[in-house]
Amino acid sequence: MCLSIPAKIVSINGEKARVSLGGAEYNAALNLVEHAKIGDYVLLHSGFAIQIIDEKEAMETMQLLNEVIKKEKENE
Amino acid sequence: MKHIDEYRDKKLVDLLLKQIWETSKTPVRLMEVCGGHTVAIRKFGIPELLPSTIKLLSGPGCPVCVTGKSFIDKAIKLSKIPETIITTYGDLMRVPGSSSTLENERANGAEIRMVYSPLDSIEIAKEYPSKKIFFPGIGFETTSPATAVTVLQAKKEKLDNFFLLSAHKIMPPAMEMLIDDEVQIDGYICPGHVSTITGSGIYNGIVENFGLGCVITGFEPVDLLQGILMLVKQFESGNPKVEIQYKRAVKAVGNIKALKLLDEVFELKDDWWRGLGNVPKSGLKLKTEFKKFDAELNFQLNLPEPKEEKGCICGEILKGLKLPSDCKMFGKICTPENPVGACMVSTEGSCQAFYKYQL
Numbered sequence: 001m002c003l004s005i006p007a008k009i010v011s012i013n014g015e016k017a018r019v020s021l022g023g024a025e026y027n028a029a030l031n032l033v034e035h036a037k038i039g040d041y042v043l044l045h046s047g048f049a050i051q052i053i054d055e056k057e058a059m060e061t062m063q064l065l066n067e068v069i070k071k072e073k074e075n076e
Numbered sequence: 077m078k079h080i081d082e083y084r085d086k087k088l089v090d091l092l093l094k095q096i097w098e099t100s101k102t103p104v105r106l107m108e109v110c111g112g113h114t115v116a117i118r119k120f121g122i123p124e125l126l127p128s129t130i131k132l133l134s135g136p137g138c139p140v141c142v143t144g145k146s147f148i149d150k151a152i153k154l155s156k157i158p159e160t161i162i163t164t165y166g167d168l169m170r171v172p173g174s175s176s177t178l179e180n181e182r183a184n185g186a187e188i189r190m191v192y193s194p195l196d197s198i199e200i201a202k203e204y205p206s207k208k209i210f211f212p213g214i215g216f217e218t219t220s221p222a223t224a225v226t227v228l229q230a231k232k233e234k235l236d237n238f239f240l241l242s243a244h245k246i247m248p249p250a251m252e253m254l255i256d257d258e259v260q261i262d263g264y265i266c267p268g269h270v271s272t273i274t275g276s277g278i279y280n281g282i283v284e285n286f287g288l289g290c291v292i293t294g295f296e297p298v299d300l301l302q303g304i305l306m307l308v309k310q311f312e313s314g315n316p317k318v319e320i321q322y323k324r325a326v327k328a329v330g331n332i333k334a335l336k337l338l339d340e341v342f343e344l345k346d347d348w349w350r351g352l353g354n355v356p357k358s359g360l361k362l363k364t365e366f367k368k369f370d371a372e373l374n375f376q377l378n379l380p381e382p383k384e385e386k387g388c389i390c391g392e393i394l395k396g397l398k399l400p401s402d403c404k405m406f407g408k409i410c411t412p413e414n415p416v417g418a419c420m421v422s423t424e425g426s427c428q429a430f431y432k433y434q435l
């Protein structure tokens with residue numbers, strides 16, 4: 001019910017978008033997000049995009065974790 | 077798939093586990109309140125990977141599970157009105173009311189359609205102007221904004237034949253009540269997608285009034301382990317606070333556009349939760365200016381709250397007091413094919429998650 005899945009916007013028509021998810025396409029209403037663009041990943045929930053995924057934050061999280069791994073390797 | 081696979085990376089999982097094992101010294105009980113978390117934690121076998129100091133509990137975050145049987149009874153009553161179509165999320169079809177399910181009613185001739193989005197109800201209402209369309213709305217802050225958009229659309233299209241039966245609920249009052257009820261919890265793994273909408277401020281009261289840590293967490297293994305690590309660090313250092321692990325999807329301010337729409341359409345009411353009973357100001361009802369769309373106000377629906385299934389301990393499981401395996405019916409009489417209680421029906425219910433992913 002609260003499941004929301006990251007899906008990529010492939011086209012936009014007004015407040016409606018088509019998003020791609022694991023090879024299939026779905027409708028996503030854009031009424032709940034602002035400034036969504038083609039290529040953005042959105043969280044898809046009951047036919048609505050409820051948030052645009054922040055690529056910068058996603059990258060930072062990954063970078064921080066990968067740096068720790070690198071440091072650990074160096075210390076070994 | 078992007079934004080999924082990288083959070084299942086074995087190297088990162090191993091790193092986080094190592095850090096958790098090193099950090100966790102004192103026994104700690106962490107509760108996940110979101111049904112999506114319950115499923116992910118079971119599916120990825122997280123509890124088996126953690127040191128014995130960390131105990132994970134499931135809380136009241138499966139909307140289907142906490143909604144009373146009377147809601148299904150009301151939807152069924154509506155489905156019997158002549159010239160009616162019920163539009164519903166698939167999740168509700170098999171949930172038992174006191175004597176039937178929507179699925180059974182459909183087999184017996186009621187017109188019940190599963191919809192992918194609540195907006196589909198508006199299309200159906202336009203297509204069948206002589207019929208009444210009822211949408212049973214269920215879910216927390218993640219789901220209610222979609223319903224708000226739907227109601228606003230009904231208003232814009234000047235529809236007279238669309239009605240909402242609302243069981244929408246908000247999460248924080250239930251989380252606070254659990255602590256008050258003396259359920260032993262040391263920290264909350266806070267719901268990621270609820271927080272996408274609400275932002276992180278809704279948990280401040282839990283930190284300030286009860287001294288419990290709150291970490292808003294995503295749904296993949298790396299997310300969950302990082303969230304657990306953050307909570308353990310907070311606990312070990314005696315410094316509870318609200319933190320966001322799931323930063324790619326959650327902003328401290330939330331989704332302002334969605335919050336505005338919620339505020340425009342809904343107001344708070346006292347609401348009944350399975351396991352918790354009446355929780356003040358925890359449910360959403362339509363504001364007066366939308367009353368023409370309110371199924372409760374426009375149709376005679378007063379039904380008594382029916383009794384729970386005998387022997388079903390869903391209520392105690394939802395409070396984190398018992399595990400599904402403590403139920404005598406679990407896996408024997410009660411299975412996903414033949415569910416006795418709501419916690420087994422719902423794909424996000426604890427009983428179904430335990431049953432599906434038991435080792």
Ligand code: SF4
Pocket residue numbers: 387388389390393400403404405406407410411415416417418419420421427
């Ligand atoms: S196993 Fe079935 S009967 Fe037992 S608590 Fe869970 S839902 Fe209820």
